Every structure is written in structure tokens, then in C-alpha cells.
Amino acid sequence: MIYCVVPPELGEEAFQRLVEHYRDNPNVKVIMDRRQGERRRDRSHGGGRQTRDRRRRRLPGDFDV
Numbered sequence: 001m002i003y004c005v006v007p008p009e010l011g012e013e014a015f016q017r018l019v020e021h022y023r024d025n026p027n028v029k030v031i032m033d034r035r036q037g038e039r040r041r042d043r044s045h046g047g048g049r050q051t052r053d054r055r056r057r058r059l060p061g062d063f064d065v
Contacts, residue, residue: 001027001028001029002027002028002029003028003029003030003031004018004022004028004029004030004031005031005032005033006018006030006031006032006033007033008032008033008034012032015030015032018030
């Protein structure tokens with residue numbers, strides 16, 4: 001399934017044109033993005049995000065051959 005997300009800046013006219021264009025393709029679904037603002041803006045739930053280095057630490061010593 002392919003989702004074609006239309007941003008609100010393009011408007012309803014662009015949405016209708018894309019729906020008409022892809023009407024015969026069952027693998028494409030056109031949707032209008034109606035979100036308002038960022039979801040991560042409110043930090044009161046769950047606290048702040050942490051970024052960590054997920055690589056394994058190297059063993060001590062010199063392994064250059």
C-alpha cells in the first residue's frame with residue numbers, strides 16, 4: 001500500500017486531483033494531513049528523550065595487525 005499524504009498548504013483542490021488521478025490504482029491511498037502542531041512539543045508526559053551511542057565498546061588493547 002502506498003500512502004500519498006497531501007499537506008494542508010496544497011489545499012483541498014490538490015487532494016481532489018490526486019484522488020481522481022489514483023482512483024483506478026487500488027495500491028495507492030490519498031490522505032489529507034490534518035495534524036495541528038507537533039506531538040513531541042509537550043514534555044509533561046514521559047520526560048525528555050535521550051540519545052545514546054548504541055555501538056559496542058571496543059575491548060581494551062591494540063588489535064591492529
